[in-house]
Structure formats: structure tokens, C-alpha cells
Amino acid sequence: MESxxxxxxxxxxxxxxxxxxxxxxxxxxxxxxxxSPASYNTGALNFTIxxxxxxxxxxxxxxxxxxxxxxxGCSAKKSAKFVRQGVPKGSQVGIIVxxxxxxxxxxxxxFLDKGFKVKAVNASDIYTLGDHFSIADYxxxxxxxxxxxxxxxxxxxxxxxxxxxSIYKLHVYNYEANKAEILAEMKSKWGLRYLVIMDLRDWxxxxxxxxxxxxxxxxxxxxxxxxxxxxSIESVVDHFLETVSTQAx
Amino acid sequence: xxxxxxxxxxxxxxxAPVHGATVIGFGLFENRSDDRDLDxxxxxxxxxxxxxxxxxxDITAKKPAELEQYLEETGxxxxxxxxxxxxxxxxxxxxxxxxxxxxxxxxxxNRIEMTVNxxxxxxxxxxxxxxxxxxxxxxxxxxxxxTGIFEGCFKEDFRFKSDDIPAKxxxxxxxxxxxxxxxxxxxxxxxxxxxxxxxQGNDLASPVSAADFDRLRHVAxxxxxxxxxxxxxxxxxxxxxxxxxxxxxxxxxxxxxxxxYVYRYPAEQEKVIKELSSQYRFNIDYLxxxxxxxxxxxxxxxxxxxxxxxxxxxxxxxxxxxxPSASGPSGIAASIIHLSGKQGQK
Numbered sequence: 226m227e228s229x230x231x232x233x234x235x236x237x238x239x240x241x242x243x244x245x246x247x248x249x250x251x252x253x254x255x256x257x258x259x260x261s262p263a264s265y266n267t268g269a270l271n272f273t274i275x276x277x278x279x280x281x282x283x284x285x286x287x288x289x290x291x292x293x294x295x296x297x298g299c300s301a302k303k304s305a306k307f308v309r310q311g312v313p314k315g316s317q318v319g320i321i322v323x324x325x326x327x328x329x330x331x332x333x334x335x336f337l338d339k340g341f342k343v344k345a346v347n348a349s350d351i352y353t354l355g356d357h358f359s360i361a362d363y364x365x366x367x368x369x370x371x372x373x374x375x376x377x378x379x380x381x382x383x384x385x386x387x388x389x390x391s392i393y394k395l396h397v398y399n400y401e402a403n404k405a406e407i408l409a410e411m412k413s414k415w416g417l418r419y420l421v422i423m424d425l426r427d428w429x430x431x432x433x434x435x436x437x438x439x440x441x442x443x444x445x446x447x448x449x450x451x452x453x454x455x456x457s458i459e460s461v462v463d464h465f466l467e468t469v470s471t472q473a474x
Numbered sequence: 475x476x477x478x479x480x481x482x483x484x485x486x487x488x489x490a491p492v493h494g495a496t497v498i499g500f501g502l503f504e505n506r507s508d509d510r511d512l513d514x515x516x517x518x519x520x521x522x523x524x525x526x527x528x529x530x531x532d533i534t535a536k537k538p539a540e541l542e543q544y545l546e547e548t549g550x551x552x553x554x555x556x557x558x559x560x561x562x563x564x565x566x567x568x569x570x571x572x573x574x575x576x577x578x579x580x581x582x583x584n585r586i587e588m589t590v591n592x593x594x595x596x597x598x599x600x601x602x603x604x605x606x607x608x609x610x611x612x613x614x615x616x617x618x619x620x621t622g623i624f625e626g627c628f629k630e631d632f633r634f635k636s637d638d639i640p641a642k643x644x645x646x647x648x649x650x651x652x653x654x655x656x657x658x659x660x661x662x663x664x665x666x667x668x669x670x671x672x673x674q675g676n677d678l679a680s681p682v683s684a685a686d687f688d689r690l691r692h693v694a695x696x697x698x699x700x701x702x703x704x705x706x707x708x709x710x711x712x713x714x715x716x717x718x719x720x721x722x723x724x725x726x727x728x729x730x731x732x733x734x735y736v737y738r739y740p741a742e743q744e745k746v747i748k749e750l751s752s753q754y755r756f757n758i759d760y761l762x763x764x765x766x767x768x769x770x771x772x773x774x775x776x777x778x779x780x781x782x783x784x785x786x787x788x789x790x791x792x793x794x795x796x797x798p799s800a801s802g803p804s805g806i807a808a809s810i811i812h813l814s815g816k817q818g819q820k
Contacts, residue, residue, distance in 0.1 A: 307661045309669075321677070390689045391735035391742070397648065397690065398746040401673050405753030408676060420676065424653060431654045437672045442757045443644070444670040447657040 304431075306448035312419045312436060312469045314340035319417040322425065328458060332423070335462045339470065344415050412439045419445075421469060425461055428454050434465040446471075496533040496628060499541050499568050500524050501575030503588070504554025515578065515586075515613075522614065523574070526621040533628060536570060544568050555591075562705040565595045572628060584609050590620060592627050598704065601627055601634065601790070604697045631793025632700075637779060639789075639814040641666055643759040646673035650687035650765055655803045659764075662800075662807035671758045673750070690763050693776050694740040698787040700776070751780045762789075764810070770802045771795065775810060789814075 312318060318341045322332060336343045411417050420437040429452070436446040448468050452461060500523060503516045524535035538552050545551065550564050554577035565573045576590040586609050591602045603623070607616035626633030639645065645668055651659055660670050692701045734742060751758050763776040777789030796805020797812060 305658065305661060307664045309664055388732050388735040390692070391739045393686060393689050394693075395735075395742060395746050398743070398750055401648065402746065402750040402753045404676060405673070405750065408672075409753065422677070433654050433657050435653075435657065435660075435672075435675055437676060441669075442671055442754050444660060444664070444672050444675055447660050447664070449654050449657050 304449060304451045306446070306450075306468055308446040308468060308471045309443070310438070310445045311471050312341070312421070312445070314470070315342065317342045317344070317416050317418045319344045319411060319415065319420045321420065321422045324425065328425075331458060332462050335459065335466060336421075339466050344417060408439060408442075421465075423462070423465060425458060426452055428452050428456065432461050432465075434468065436469050496531075496572070497536060497570045498527060498533055498572045498574060498628065499536045499565075499570035501538060501541065501552040501573060502554050503575070504577040506554065506577045506579040509580065512578075512580065518613075519578070519588075519617065522617040523621065523624075526617060527624060530621060531625060531628065536568075541568055541570075558703045559705050561593060561600070562598070562703055565593055568595075571595055574624075580609065581606065586613070586616070588616070588620070590623075592624070593703065594627075594632075598702050599632070599692075600699075600701050600703050601632070602699045602701075603634075626791075632790060633792075634700075634790045635777075635788065635813075637786075637788040639760050639762075639777065641668055641811075641815075644669045644671050644757055645760045645762060646671040646754070646758045648674050648690065648761070648763045651770075651803055655766075655770065659803040659807045662804045663811065666811050668811075671754055673754070673758070673761070687765055691765060691774060691776070693743070693763070693787060693790075695744050695778075695787050696740050699740060700787075700790050747778060747780070756780075760788075762810075764806070766803065766806065770806070773806045773810075 318336060320329075320332060320336065320343060322329060324332075333343050408420070411420070417439055420439055422435045422437075424433050426432045431449045432452050433450070434446070434448045435444060437443070438445050446469055448465065450461065450464055456464075500520045503519045505512050505516060520537060524537055527533060528535045541552060544567055545564070548563075548567050550560070550567065552564075552575070554575060556564065556575075561573075571594070573593045573595065574591065575593075576588060578586055578588045581587045585606055587604060587606045589602065589604050591600060593600045605616065605620060605623075607613070607619065623634065623636075626635070645663065647656075647659070647670070649656065649659065656675060660675065663670055693699065694701055747761065750761070759779070759781050761778040761780055764773055765775075766773045773794045774792040775789060775794060776787070779786045779788045791813070794806060794809050794813070796802065797808040799805070800808050
């Protein structure tokens, strides 16, 4: 984006002080180059640059406002972390991240580089019951069976509500119990000691990470990280790796 | 003629409590034992509760004799236990905000076991609990203790808490937060030395939809429950001479489902929570269900103590707001930590 106050002349061009290597062009680049009044004689073209003090103040105010606005926007997505204990190098670590295989490979490579022994766990390994059976469907079925066997349909609908509520609640508790059983299997089958769960998001969102010690069944580290414009997948994973490798706070 | 409008107005207000004042109606405390010599205790307990409640809190108590006049032509009666629809209809006919009733029976070692039910007519919620104390000289200590429990039950934001959740214990949470909010929530507890068990924290997303999460608000274990009462009529399974074996089998199956998930639900819930605890190798001291509203500035909590063989419901509270120093999930977490150490109603 060309600054409105950068003036290019035929033979004596003014260079804009912007970073041509900016990774993300979504942020506007602002370049200010205010010259004192002068006259230039290029021969073919004569023109005078006149300083306009009000314009400069307006530009400075606009820059400050833009910086404050962007800072305010970013603070809505706050980075924060807490580490109860780190994951020692050489530990057997399972990684859960819902991404394409190429990205998973890049993440695994990073962990291997750091000295961890890695097993990539597919998100589908901890399958959700919702994928296979929707409790909401059961509600409809329960109403249908109640209608056929218990007289007036309208009364039956309301009468089965309580059992539906109870079934749903037990479904939630059972789901968590089933997951715990799967975690225990992962630990025993694959010899995992730690589980690291990550969700990597684009600039403007929060990526997050959680690390679990499968020996004590405790969460040992959590982090929300506001992905920066200069971040890539590798840099975010590097950041999380640094967190999980940190000693306790 | 002039009296007619007055009578109409009086009738209109008959079933409504006094505006601006909380009114508690006390029904019967039924003697569930065969020892009729203990029947006198019913009157003593009701009178003691009514006096304590009026003295300690700014509310009006109505005793059974006052309530019976409203039931004369309805065919309903005051007793120690009710089916859902019976309770709903009875409370609708009474000019009260809350209806309290229950039962008692003697148990070994000269003790008395009381079952107390507190029904909130406005919200339709019923809180039931069992409390045991010594007979004779300590009966009035029992009344005082129960009155202390009542205090939180008659507030706009319900509160019952019988035990603290100390720091450095192991807590598991089930919430309706998304992953990032859950991290914020966990961080507050971890900073204060709590150890978080990864129930709900061990996958990418929660399986509980926001719309359905509210169902977890109502919980029931054998000795305590917090449920919603509706005026649903009982199911009637009618059979005619043309019903065959297939139809009878289908109806029995449905009856078994209703029995298991409605009438025996507390036992089922207790079984499942024990199973959850055992899967984590009994590494969970407390299980807390925390529901947030959409703004994340208000929450409710249901806390279970899993450290004893019989899981116990120790905390029921609504209307939790964030601490002044923080907002959102971390503010609510700070508030829960602050409240978890407050002396409970024993």
C-alpha cells in the first residue's frame, strides 16, 4: 500500500520507510516522510513540497488511533498459560491435533527434534458417541414408542421427558467414563506417559494447548496463545513445545 | 352487591402469597415407623421449624392448620410424600412461595432420620435431603441445623453447601465452556494449588451442547436431590381384550425404562459416577458440574464429594458471579474458589 505522503520524483525519488518483507499484508503499512518546504528543480518538472502542519498532526493522530485500535482488538484474545510441571525430554508423548496428515507430520517432527518419543493419536481414536449415535434422535424414538403404547400421544410426550433427561445425563457421565477407559488403554497399549492436545488457529484467534500426565491423571500445563501475524504452524508448535518443556511455575 | 367485588378480589388473591414477603407453608412430617408413640414429634418439628424460620429470617411461616383450609374443597391432603403431579397441584392451591414437608423414622443408637423436602413453587424445583441426628436432648439441635440449611434454600439464588472443597485436592469438572474458555477456567484453579483431573479436558471439544447442558442442572443421589417438578400425569398403560403378547412385552419394556430412568434414577446416577471415578483410579476427590450462561458472567454449580464410598452431593448453588478482579470463566473460577472455602451448612 503506497503511503499518501511518499512522493516519488523523476530523478530524486524518496524511499518509503516500510518493511517490504512483511509476512502478512493484512495490516496496513503507514509511511510518513514529511519534508520541510523546499523547491526542486528537475529541469523537466518543477514542484514545491509544502509542509502542512495540520495534516501532519492528523496523520499522527490517525496512526496513534490505529495502533490503539489494533492493540485493543488483540487484547480481546488474551494469551495466558500455567505450567504445574513440565514434560521431561525423552518421555513417551501422545499428540492429539485435528489437522491434515501433512501438518501432523510437521508437528511430530518438531516434537522428535526436541527429544520426545511421539505417538500421533487420531482425534477419532477418542471417538465421540455423537458421531455414531445422536441422543436427540432417541428423544424422537422414545416419543414414538410412548405414543404407540400409552394411550393419548400428547400426555405420553410429556411423561417421557423426565426419562429422556435422565438418559441424557447418564449419557454424558458414561461418555466421560468411556473416554477415561480409552485413555487408560492408550497408556497401557502404547506406553504413553503424557498426552498433549493442541488446536492451532490462524491469526486473530487463540490457539490452545493442554498437557496431561497419564500416570497421575492430572492436567499439568495449559496455554491459550494469541496467534501473531508473523506466526506459522511451526512457530506456534515451537511456542507450545517451549511451554511443555518448562519447569513448574 | 358492594361485597361482591371485594369477594372477587379476595378470591383472586387467595392463591397468591403476600406481595413482597416470602411465605413458607409447612405440611406434614410423617412418622414412617410403626411406633405410634412418636407421632407427637410431627407437631413439635413443624412448630419448631416454623418458629425458627420466622425468627431467623424475614419470612412468614404457615402451619398445616392454616394450609388445610385451602385444601378443603380440592380433595387433596397434607402428607409426608407426594408424586410429582400431586405436589404440583397441591402447591398451586396454596398461597405460598415454598412448601416444606417430609418424614422421619427412628434409627439405631437412639437417632432420628429426617427426610426434608423443600419445593419452590415459582421455579418448580424440589430440593430433598436426608439428615440424621440424636433424639431427645439433641432434637432441637437438629432443628437448628436444618434451619441453617433452609436459609440458603429460600434465597432467590439457591444455595446449599455442606462441605468445603479444600485447596490441593483433586477436582474434575464438566462444563459447557469451549476449549479456550476451559483453559482459562482451569488456570485459576491450578494457580491456587488445585489439581485438575482431565475429565472433559482430554479431547478437542466437549460433547455437551449448550442447549442440552441445562439438563445437568438437576441432580439426584440417594440422600440428596435437586429436581424439577412438573404437572405431568402418571403414565397409564391400558390393555384391552385385543392386546396380544407382543404389545404387552413392548409396554413392559417401556415401563422398565421409565422405572430405571425416573424412579430409580438416583441409584443409576450414583452407579455411573462411581464408574467414572473408578476409571480415573479413584484419583478424583470432587466432581463439579458448572453451567455458564451465554455471557459467561453467571454460573451454577453442582458439587459431588467422591472421597467416600457413598458419593455425596455437597454443593448446589445458582447465580454465581465473577470476582471483582476478573471476568468471564476465570472470574467465575475465582469466585468458586472463594466460595468453596466458605463454611458450609452442615
